[in-house]
Amino acid sequence: KQEVTQIPAALSVPEGENLVLNCSFTDSAIYNLQWFRQDPGKGLTSLLLIQSSQREQTSGRLNASLDKSSGRSTLYIAASQPGDSATYLCAVLYGNNRLAFGKGNQVVVIP
Amino acid sequence: KAGVTQTPRYLIKTRGQQVTLSCSPISGHRSVSWYQQTPGQGLQFLFEYFSETQRNKGNFPGRFSGRQFSNSRSEMNVSTLELGDSALYLCASSWSTGYYEQYFGPGTRLTVT
Numbered sequence: 001k002q003e004v005t006q007i008p009a010a011l012s013v014p015e016g017e018n019l020v021l022n023c024s025f026t027d028s029a030i031y032n033l034q035w036f037r038q039d040p041g042k043g044l045t046s047l048l049l050i051q052s053s054q055r056e057q058t059s060g061r062l063n064a065s066l067d068k069s070s071g072r073s074t075l076y077i078a079a080s081q082p083g084d085s086a087t088y089l090c091a092v093l094y095g096n097n098r099l100a101f102g103k104g105n106q107v108v109v110i111p
Numbered sequence: 112k113a114g115v116t117q118t119p120r121y122l123i124k125t126r127g128q129q130v131t132l133s134c135s136p137i138s139g140h141r142s143v144s145w146y147q148q149t150p151g152q153g154l155q156f157l158f159e160y161f162s163e164t165q166r167n168k169g170n171f172p173g174r175f176s177g178r179q180f181s182n183s184r185s186e187m188n189v190s191t192l193e194l195g196d197s198a199l200y201l202c203a204s205s206w207s208t209g210y211y212e213q214y215f216g217p218g219t220r221l222t223v224t
Contacts, residue, residue: 031210043115043201044215051210089154096167097208098144101154 002027004092006102014110019077021105023090028068035064035075036089038104044089048075080109113138115204115216123222129190132219136183136204142166143185144213145177148199157200160185161208189221197223 003026013019023033032051036044048057048064050073056065061078077084087106091099116135124130136143145157156169160179177187183204189196199218205211 032212034212036215041199041220043117043217044203046212046214049212091154093210093213097142097159098156098167098169099146099154099203099213100156101146103153 002092002094002100004090004100004102006088006090006105008105009103010106010108012108012110013080015080015082017080019075019080019084019107019109021075021077021088021090021107023073023075023102025071025073025090025092025100027092027094028071029094030068031093031095033064033066033073034091034093034099035062035073036091038087038089047088080107082109082111085109115202115214117200117202117216117219119219120217121220121222123224124192125224126192126194128192129188130192130221132187132189132200132202132221134185134187134202134204134216136185136202137214140204140206140214141183142205142208142211143179143183144203144205145185145187146201146203147171148201148218149197154201157187159208166208192223194223197221 035047050066063076087104089104090102142161144159159167179185201218202216203213
C-alpha cells in the first residue's frame, strides 16, 4: 500500500525560527513528490515539485530534499513568518498517476 | 494565465439528491483529476481524466462518476447523496498525464443535510 506519513500533525514555532517538516513514504517507486500549502477552507497551492531523479529543489525561503532510498522528504522554511501559518501537505505521485497525500503538518508561527 | 476554476464554490444538498460539480483546467492542460478531502480521511483520489477518457479511478462507489469534454473541462457527479459525502472536492489539472506538476483549484464545499 502506498502510504505517506507526516509527523507531527501540528506544531508551533516562534517567528524567525527555521521550520523543518518531514514526510515519509512506504513505496520508493515514485515519479515525483510535491509539497503543497493549504490555508483554512481553501484549495492547495503548489510550493515545490521534486522529480524522482532530483535530490532537492529551492524556491526563495523554501528548500525541499528527497531521499528515495530511505523514503523521506524534508521541507525547510527559513526564517519563518506569521504568514507561513498554514497546513503543509506532502504528496507522492506514483505510476498510476494518482497523488498519495499525507495528512499534513498544521503550522502556527507565533509573532 | 488563469488558474484552475471550480463551480460552484459552495453547495448544500439533501440526502438522496444528486449533484454535479464543474472544473475548468488551466488553459492548455489536458489532464484533470478529482480528490475528496475530509477531516477524517484527508485527501483521497477519486478519478483522473485525460483526452476525454477516464485513466484511473480510486476506491469510491459507483455513485461517484465523472466525464471530460473536448475542451478539457470536467464534471463530477454524485448520485444518491449520503451524509458522508460532505467534503471539500478538489480538482487538479496538469499538462499531461504522468510526471507533471499538478495545480489545484479552490474546491467546492459540499454539505449534505
